[in-house]
Amino acid sequence: xxxxxxxxxxxxxxxxxxxxxxxxxxxxxxxxxxxxxxxxxxxxxxxxxxxxxxxxxxxxxxxxxxxxxxxxxxxxxxxxxxxxxxxxxxxxxxxxxxxxxxxxxxxxxxxxxxxxxxxxxxxxxxxxxxxxxxxxxxxxxxxxxxxxxxxxxxxxxxxxxxxxxxxxxxxxxxxxxxxxxxxxxxxxxxxxxxxxxxxxxxxxxxx
Amino acid sequence: xxxxxxxxxxxxxxxxxxxxxxxxxxxxxxxxxxxxxxxxxxxxxxxxxxxxxxxxxxxxxxxxxxxxxxxxxxxxxxxxxxxxxxxxxxxxxxxxxxxxxxxxxxxxxxxxxxxxxxxxxxxxxxxxxxxxxxxxxxxxxxxxxxxxxxxxxxxxxxxxxxxxxxxxxxxxxxxxxxxxxxxxxxxxxxxxxxxxxxxxxxxxxxx
Numbered sequence: 001x002x003x004x005x006x007x008x009x010x011x012x013x014x015x016x017x018x019x020x021x022x023x024x025x026x027x028x029x030x031x032x033x034x035x036x037x038x039x040x041x042x043x044x045x046x047x048x049x050x051x052x053x054x055x056x057x058x059x060x061x062x063x064x065x066x067x068x069x070x071x072x073x074x075x076x077x078x079x080x081x082x083x084x085x086x087x088x089x090x091x092x093x094x095x096x097x098x099x100x101x102x103x104x105x106x107x108x109x110x111x112x113x114x115x116x117x118x119x120x121x122x123x124x125x126x127x128x129x130x131x132x133x134x135x136x137x138x139x140x141x142x143x144x145x146x147x148x149x150x151x152x153x154x155x156x157x158x159x160x161x162x163x164x165x166x167x168x169x170x171x172x173x174x175x176x177x178x179x180x181x182x183x184x185x186x187x188x189x190x191x192x193x194x195x196x197x198x199x200x201x202x203x204x205x206x207x
Numbered sequence: 208x209x210x211x212x213x214x215x216x217x218x219x220x221x222x223x224x225x226x227x228x229x230x231x232x233x234x235x236x237x238x239x240x241x242x243x244x245x246x247x248x249x250x251x252x253x254x255x256x257x258x259x260x261x262x263x264x265x266x267x268x269x270x271x272x273x274x275x276x277x278x279x280x281x282x283x284x285x286x287x288x289x290x291x292x293x294x295x296x297x298x299x300x301x302x303x304x305x306x307x308x309x310x311x312x313x314x315x316x317x318x319x320x321x322x323x324x325x326x327x328x329x330x331x332x333x334x335x336x337x338x339x340x341x342x343x344x345x346x347x348x349x350x351x352x353x354x355x356x357x358x359x360x361x362x363x364x365x366x367x368x369x370x371x372x373x374x375x376x377x378x379x380x381x382x383x384x385x386x387x388x389x390x391x392x393x394x395x396x397x398x399x400x401x402x403x404x405x406x407x408x409x410x411x412x413x414x
Contacts, residue, residue: 012408012411012412013408015407015408015411016403016404016407016408017404019407020386020387020388020404021388024387024388041388041390042388078411079407079408079410079411079414080410080413080414081407081410083414085406085410085413087406094305094308095305095309098301098305099402101301102302102402104386104402104403105402105403105406108406108407110403110406149406149409151402172412172413173406173409173410173412173413175402175405175406175409179227179311180227180231181224181227181228181231181248181249183248189409189412189413191405191406191408191409193400193402193405195306195311195312195358195382195400196311196312196315196317197223197224197227198382198398198400199292199294199312199315199317199356199380199398200222200223200226200286200288200315201219201220201222201223201286201398202356202380202382202396203286203287203288203292203380204219204222204285204286204287205219205379205396206287206292206355206356206379206380206396207286207287
């Protein structure tokens with residue numbers, strides 16, 4: 001982690017949400033927004049929003065609200081989203097293929113540039129113009145293509161071992177779709193995409 | 208929200224993670240776990256784990272650790288996961304089909320029992336033995352099948368309007384895959400599955 005570590009991770013997790021909501025408001029024709037109105041949209045208190053943004057300096061003027069366009073730009077810069085991030089996918093089963101074909105990554109600056117699998121019957125095939133390569137190529141390809149992000153779409157049973165393989169590469173961030181709680185060294189950043197966990201955290205309120 | 212609202216939502220969000228990690232430990236042959244060891248696995252402090260569990264009474268004895276099997280059972284009961292939850296999917300495009308075919312929901316007690324779409328060419332088709340029905344059937348089908356959870360896999364442009372339709376049904380929880388920050392009334396529980404937001408919250412640490 002090379003950035004200011006005094007900013008709590010929960011704050012960083014909310015910044016993309018702010019960008020998302022601000023972008024929607026901008027598309028709806030709005031130019032200025034109050035922390036109250038942004039908070040209403042996101043079900044976050046205005047005080048929380050002001051506190052989150054205060055970690056990164058002063059935005060907007062007391063009582064005048066935020067200029068949406070410049071706030072989007074500032075947050076985009078803070079998160080390092082003003083450039084393209086090359087990523088690779090590991091595991092090209094049904095899920096991996098759906099991810100490669102997902103149209104939502106590229107407009108946000110995330111490009112899947114290579115794909116890896118250990119199934120020999122898949123190696124050499126292409127999905128959405130990306131050739132599937134064997135796992136033993138990952139270290140060199142990741143380095144050549146300045147890939148910092150790996151998207152993990154392998155079965156749960158092998159996910160931990162694949163993560164161990166990734167530790168030795170240039171990959172610094174993992175988006176994990178396998179339904180496990182993986183162990184990762186502190187040098188790697190991990191986010192889990194886990195619909196089952198999300199469902200399980202809702203039923204508490206339903207029962 | 209019918210449950211004790213004095214438990215912070217962040218605590219509820221962590222409980223499924225605890226179940227997941229405890230289940231892994233149990234499968235690895237472990238019978239007892241300390242809050243330190245569970246915390247190491249999840250990168251959560253032992254104090255946080257003890258505090259989270261303390262909302263629900265006393266588990267384990269000071270210095271002896273937690274009995275894994277009984278802690279799993281207690282947490283499962285707390286979250287209401289000791290039963291089957293019927294759910295429906297709205298939007299049966301490529302993503303919706305992948306979700307219907309995802310094998311991970313059923314073992315965790317979530318069964319997709321019906322599917323809805325407004326595309327007339329899809330209505331009447333079946334995916335994984337589930338027949339695709341028109342949206343105007345959703346209110347009656349949801350009621351008949353005691354469906355409390357809707358999984359939303361529609362395009363971003365129509366997601367908000369579909370959510371408004373769902374407000375009038377028996378659905379109480381939405382798992383949203385559309386990349387928007389939807390507005391929902393307080394009577395509905397919402398979780399977003401949003402890989403782009405997850406990616407965007409990692410690049411801060413990479414730049």
